[in-house]
Amino acid sequence: MMSSKRLTRKDASYQSKSAFEAALDSLAVLMTKQRLLEAKRDKKIQVIREEYEPAIMEARQTCDQIMLKAESYAIDHKDDLITKGKSASTKLAEYGFRTGQPTLKSLPKWTWSKVIAELKRRKKKRFVTTKESVNKDALKRELGSDSEKLALVGCYIDQTEIFWVEAKDQEDE
Numbered sequence: 001m002m003s004s005k006r007l008t009r010k011d012a013s014y015q016s017k018s019a020f021e022a023a024l025d026s027l028a029v030l031m032t033k034q035r036l037l038e039a040k041r042d043k044k045i046q047v048i049r050e051e052y053e054p055a056i057m058e059a060r061q062t063c064d065q066i067m068l069k070a071e072s073y074a075i076d077h078k079d080d081l082i083t084k085g086k087s088a089s090t091k092l093a094e095y096g097f098r099t100g101q102p103t104l105k106s107l108p109k110w111t112w113s114k115v116i117a118e119l120k121r122r123k124k125k126r127f128v129t130t131k132e133s134v135n136k137d138a139l140k141r142e143l144g145s146d147s148e149k150l151a152l153v154g155c156y157i158d159q160t161e162i163f164w165v166e167a168k169d170q171e172d173e
Contacts, residue, residue: 028167035167070095 014020074081074095082088087096106115119127140157143149150156 024165027165031165031167 014023074097078097082096085096086098087094089095106112116128119125139150139153139155143153143155144157147156
């Protein structure tokens with residue numbers, strides 16, 4: 001098993017260009033091996049999915065149909081089915097009603113805009129939020145090339161270089 005301690009950039013480096021290039025070639029071999037193993041795994045998974053998926057879909061559809069009918073019946077006959085608490089059972093199943101999370105909704109014929117206006121009229125502004133944020137995309141688009149203008153509004157563009165390595169495909173050689 002591999003060590004769980006992760007190296008940071010400050011912890012590790014190569015001492016020469018040849019060691020660096022040898023390490024990258026080793027990395028490329030490992031990346032290629034990993035891709036091949038993942039492809040083999042994915043092919044086996046796909047075969048298994050194709051074998052079981054039709055039966056799973058059929059079972060899911062049948063369950064959905066039964067659940068829809070059962071829910072409708074349970075809603076119409078709740079008092080007869082559940083005499084104590086919020087659940088009951090059959091020989092093989094338990095069933096019942098769960099109380100969901102409280103959700104605030106507007107009354108019929110009320111819109112959220114009307115609710116906000118009424119809260120403000122009643123001086124209940126603590127129930128109204130205003131969210132402001134910097135439109136970073138617009139700033140980058142319009143001022144991105146002008147560092148002085150960005151600095152006037154307290155911003156700058158930061159663009160780091162990211163080191164990458166990719167294994168060459170065998171056809172590339």
